[in-house]
Amino acid sequence: MADKAISDRFDQLLAAAEAEAQQVFAPYNLSDEQKRSIAQFLNAPVQPQPVTHNIVMKLYKPPDNNITDWKDKCFRGKEGYEFQHFASVNAIEREGEEVFGDMIHGEIRKSTLIRLMRLAFNLLDASLNPVFGRIDSEILSTTIPIPAAALDRIIAPRPRVRGVPHGITLTRDHHNNPKETRIVQRAIAYCYLAASYIRLYTKPVDNFATIAEQLRSRFPNFYGFPFPFNGYHPDRARIEAMKNHLDHHSELLRNTMYAVLYAGATNPRGKNIKDFLYDSHISYTGLHAFSLFSQCIDLYRIPYDDLIDVLHSPRIEPQLESMAAIFNKLMRKEDEEYAAQMWRYARIFEKNFLSNLQTKKCKFFATVLAYLVHVAAENRTQQNVLSIVQISDLGEMEKHSALLYAKRASELIADKMHGGKKK
Structure with a gap:
């Protein structure tokens, strides 16, 4: 989908969200100053932040409870x-x-x-x-x-x-x-x-x-x-x-x-x-974020490492590091140790495998990705991604923040892929 159409869809979603917020606060008889404060909070600048390094190449030590490697025969003996x-x-x-x-x-x-x-x-x-x-x-x-x-x-x-x-x-x-x-x-x-x-x-x-x-x-x-x-x-x-x-x-x-x-x-x-x-x-049990991330790659025609960069912020850095591990290491079918791609089933056997990408533990990240898919999708199935249970349960303030985050990410994608030119 063209960049201009994506931007317009985001604007429509934001307008609807702001109208809904007005209805939510209407019964409270807020003063004009209070309304301005709420509007400033809802529309405050949000991440993603520009990065000076490529997180895909970053060496990191994942949390002890988040396993990011799964060779085909690590489950042996x-x-x-x-x-x-x-x-x-x-x-x-x-x-x-x-x-x-x-x-x-x-x-x-x-x-x-x-x-x-x-x-x-x-x-x-x-x-x-x-x-x-x-x-x-x-x-x-x-x-x-x-x-x-x-x-x-x-x-x-x-x-x-x-x-x-x-x-x-x-x-x-x-x-x-x-x-x-x-x-x-x-x-x-x-x-x-x-x-x-x-x-x-x-x-x-x-x-x-x-x-x-x-x-x-x-x-x-x-x-x-x-x-x-x-x-x-x-x-x-x-x-x-x-x-x-x-x-x-x-x-x-x-x-x-x-x-x-x-x-x-x-x-x-x-x-x-x-x-x-x-x-x-x-396959990929509980990993909606991975599915949504992969759909973003296809819909925006952006390499995975560039998508990781435009999404970067401290708030979701652990999730992006896990995503980098998937694409850098786990998906390398040419490597004999990962040829069978058994990591797809790993969460059945080890609950801590990619635990920080489990949807209930990364609702904000998954919602950002869902908005990116929703606005760029041409088919109804992809447009319905916002109905994922864990995402639909997210609070309205968090949803609004995720929507702004996704809109900014889409602008950075356009800058990276098309030099900022609207198509």
Whole structure:
């Protein structure tokens, strides 16, 4: 979008904000002097400040509670469960029938969830090729068998509903296929469903509870035949029990899942399937600021280091230093230690990774970026970035300050990219 149009949009937002401020203070019968003082405060000069150094090249020591490095195999030498690819689609189909029988209408045990994730690890593409590589022995140096169900604790009891079949039911169209075709199709579908549960590591229960139809409708796009199941999604209470276990009670499975995600990241097969089922849902957890920053780079056509410079001020310097670490170090796919880009998932396994970029800890920074995206965006999705919950909860004074900050940043971007000429 042209610089002049961006500037005009900022002016419109500021005019609306000032009008809203007048309404807020109207009931207080303020004097003219008090109104002038408030107006001066709201419109006081704000950062960003000009910088005499390039923060991208700055050597810094990040706070101890903000981890800014994550090599692919920094999570190594762990103990986890023994996951292997099944020897045949028949074996997958038998395992899927048993696991999902328990998932939907039986007792969900700790071992049920482990077996579910093992099914996810056996996800296939349309040519029946595994889309996950083998488990890396450097990451899981010790593996143990999946515990026997009889010795395992129950996470969710059997539903007390009579007359309900034990297991997923099959569609009428699926019954019309030859037996061998049905086995292959069910094996594919069981693994497909299982892989969607990886989302539970980051998605809330209410979100996951609503994805059943989406899973069914997208399936033919990947595999070329209709989804074969009915009644394949558990109820909310059972989903909640599974998520609670994944979040709080399963370190060995969490270790195993890091190895599974690495096996997926290093195998190029089925990327579109993996992106849909889990990858786009668990990458960059809680890092809205990174997504917004990346959108600014694209919308304003500005190099990341120049964007860091024009945004610079002491108020958000720690966040900019973390952003510099992402682009300078973490995103370097040509470096063998970062080739798989496992840092995308790091916040699932380490809460202090890029903690100062977590949206709730950098609301002002995220709001500045959101305003920059909002005014330059051409599509409705990007224009709606101000509705991000943590941003929408920001106080009105802070929002106004962030808006002024973003407007000044857009002017500095124009100066840097176009010599200050309005386009």
